[in-house]
Amino acid sequence: METRLRYLPITDAAEGMTLGAPVVLSKQGINNFKLPAGHTLTETNIHQMALRHAEFVCIEVPDERSQEEREAEWAVEEMRISHIFRAADLADPMMARLHAAVLNFRRS
Structure with missing residues (x-):
């Protein structure tokens, strides 16, 4: 099945969604959180990203267009x-x- 990438506010991210691009969060120029593209999000991941002030996340969704x-x-x-x-x-x-x-x- 075809997929497409969507950028969602972190508040709209849900457990079970698949990342379409890596997530790399840093503070003062030092990376302190990283997830690879293709990773399936968990509630813990979403909570950790929210704590680190992530704003958006890129996810893969099925492309239902003809x-x-x-x-x-x-x-x-x-x-x-x-x-x-x-x-x-x-x-x-x-x-x-x-x-x-x-x-x-x-x-x-």
Whole structure:
């Protein structure tokens, strides 16, 4: 089954959710809490993150959209990115890489 990433406030995180990206929390530049992507959250994990002032968590959720819905949403997203980059010189290699990176990021 296809999945998609969602960012939720830590208050909306629930036991059994799967992390879509690593969680790394630090205080004064020192990492004091870390969970890997793919980790299944427990109540203890959520409590520990809340105590360390985590604000958001990235989780994986089933993607229940049809292929047609995904393609339609992607077309809208591509148009939006094209509008943002409308004045950019995409012949400039650095700008072209930035444009490609934004497209790639939004695609995932």
